[in-house]
Amino acid sequence: PPPPGAAGGGGGEEDEGEEEEEEDMSHVQSIRGPMPPADGKWASCIRLVDPKNEETLELVELDNGEAALSICTCVFHSRGGEAFVIVGTARNMTLHPRSHQGCFVRVYRLLDQRLQLLHKTEVEEVPLALAEFQGRLLVGIGRTLRIYDLGKHKLLRKAENRSFPNMITSVRAMGDRIYVADIMESVTMVKYRRAENSMVVFADDQSPRTMTCFCLLDYDTVAGADKFGNVFVLRLPASVSDDIDNPTGSRLLWDTGLLNGAANKLDCLVQFHVGETVTSIHRTALVPGGAEAIVYVTITGSVGAFLPSQTKEDKDFFTHLEMHMRQEFDPLTGRDHMSFRSYFFPVKEAADGELCELFSSLPFAAQENIATDLDRTPGEVLKKLEDTRNRLL
Structure with a gap:
């Protein structure tokens, strides 16, 4: 069996850890009030x-x-x-x-x-x-x-x-x-x-x-x-x-x-x-002088935006980039990307910007293949993504 001092020392460290956790929790404020006593009771x-x-x-x-x-x-x-x-x-x-x-x-x-x-x-x-x-x-x-x-x-x-x-x-x-x-x-x-x-x-x-x-x-x-x-x-x-x-x-x-x-x-x-319940949606610009977008927030706290394409060339660029990214990038859950974005209604006239942003994480050979099909270089594709992001933010 371990000596008595060893057991006592371990217990002291555990007590100190619990006290630190209690101190940390004391600063956390509850965002919800007490439970209502019965149905139909409101504060x-x-x-x-x-x-x-x-x-x-x-x-x-x-x-x-x-x-x-x-x-x-x-x-x-x-x-x-x-x-x-x-x-x-x-x-x-x-x-x-x-x-x-x-x-x-x-x-x-x-x-x-x-x-x-x-x-x-x-x-x-x-x-x-x-x-x-x-x-x-x-x-x-x-x-x-x-x-x-x-x-x-x-x-x-x-x-x-x-x-x-x-x-x-x-x-x-x-x-x-x-x-x-x-x-x-x-x-x-x-x-x-x-x-x-x-x-x-x-x-x-x-x-x-x-x-x-x-x-x-x-x-x-x-x-x-x-x-x-x-x-x-x-x-x-x-x-x-x-x-x-x-x-x-x-x-x-x-x-x-x-x-x-x-x-x-x-x-x-x-x-x-x-993929999340949207609780609020507005047409607004996030920064002074920025482009107007449809900004939404979800029930889990996420913030997203739909940015309109300025030209038909921009629309075709993101549509084809999204198509290539669907083939190159495998979702973590193994689910087909188009099936997810079309869960209730077929996806229409909207490109997934989050998926397009993953272009920079692909191997360079894959980036070259996609950029060649888009009649661009990998650097030009990344520059286009950055410019679009800067229009919003």
Whole structure:
């Protein structure tokens, strides 16, 4: 048996190691609060933050199991240029099965960097989507899209559309056009008709998608993502857009649909499977003076970007480079690269930049073979990859 001193010395080292681990863990802050005591119990707050010094200016805690689910700012035309903070809440909500004990749209005023509750309006379903629309408030309440104006004691209902299939999760607006994301049925385009004060669905997607987020690229084009990790770009055909903006005759094209769908369908321009649930997507430039890109973040914390090709030559270059890299590079899991990127829908008009970046890790002989097929030298291929990266970063 080992001498007593040896056992004692080993124990001391273990104790010291445990103490060091405890000291290290003491600096780790939990990013999640305590577990709720039961289903339908929520702890939620509205925080007003100064972005310059990251200080909290105002903290409003919601009581009685009320949870804040959506937020936006809105400038009502009846109140001049004053900006109001709009918050959609639900009380004692359970996700499965979905139920609640009351839903509200809260209106706050910003006074001296403080939030003052003006009033709250009760609605029949969960308000998951809020947006400003031509000096009014656009709210997605369950499967209903509704326009509100500001009243003295509550919001005043002005127009609504109840023809959406499941639940509205997000809304955007540009001009007289409204873009609506449904939790199961992708993106729908809605036209606001001023003369009749009505909202009419005139175009939707051909494929069902479980939407998580989307953003506007231009008046006819949206980029979105679903919970299965698919990123896509949808566009309204140019001919349909002309017919909508310049209707002729007494009956409009969007008045007649097929199988409860819209009369017009959106074209899918880009399709790509990223492999993780995308939680947010935006059109932006990462650095001042940099090229605009579609930037997305995922549920695991990854950040990715889709950079548009400037010329047809750039598009052909990356398409052929990706094709060669699929043959030269074997994935760690042994799975076919194209099958993975086409997991739910066939990959379309998108090249995998991560795969192309692995060109520098290939043997020089393989680099020469690929570069020869591309009518370039290995150095020119690497320079092209670097220039593309610098456009974004």
